[in-house]
Amino acid sequence: MKEYRYKINGNLYKVTVGDIEDNNVHVEVNGTAYTVELEKKSSPKIKPVVRTASTSPATPPPAVTRPTLASSKSGLKSPLPGVILEIKVKEGDTVKRGQTLIVLEAMKMENDIKADRDGKVTAIKVNKGDSILEGTDLIIIE
Known part of the structure; x- marks a missing residue:
């Protein structure tokens, strides 16, 4: 496991990269787990974040939304x-x-x-x- 710290728009993100299974990497960002699917070019593809109505000060900052690789023309x-x-x-x-x-x-x-x-x-x-x-x-x- 590797740990990284990123500062994006003034927000600190603690990222832990875990196990790699086939084309999927288990990642944790500020305590929230994500599964990142790798493409053949090794570009990460992040699955959407599911948000709930309840938020509290203990809630981690919002996840960074990545540009979609196969984006819609519209x-x-x-x-x-x-x-x-x-x-x-x-x-x-x-x-x-x-x-x-x-x-x-x-x-x-x-x-x-x-x-x-x-x-x-x-x-x-x-x-x-x-x-x-x-x-x-x-x-x-x-």
């Missing part, structure tokens, strides 16, 4: 890494080009992420409070 992507402050739409909403969909905090500034086309929101890929990386799919618009 996905609105994050232009920079940051933390999701607000999601202003719901699945099923009709949006217009230029409408603010998400407020993203990056480098201590609030950034409005706007729709790049008219359409209908079919999926929201992030949650309020998530730390995300550049290129992460945020919302799917069709």
Whole structure:
């Protein structure tokens, strides 16, 4: 087992890399266990984090959402890494080009992420409070 410490957006993450079985690696981030599936190119693919309604000060900081490798062509992507402050739409909403969909905090500034086309929101890929990386799919618009 190897232990690492990362600081992302001011949040400290203690990562423990455990056993490797076939193409799966058992990883623990701040006490929460994850199974990471490795691709043939050794790029990690993280399974989605299941969040519950109950949060407490003892709850670890939100997990970092990685960019999807086979991303959808209709996905609105994050232009920079940051933390999701607000999601202003719901699945099923009709949006217009230029409408603010998400407020993203990056480098201590609030950034409005706007729709790049008219359409209908079919999926929201992030949650309020998530730390995300550049290129992460945020919302799917069709």
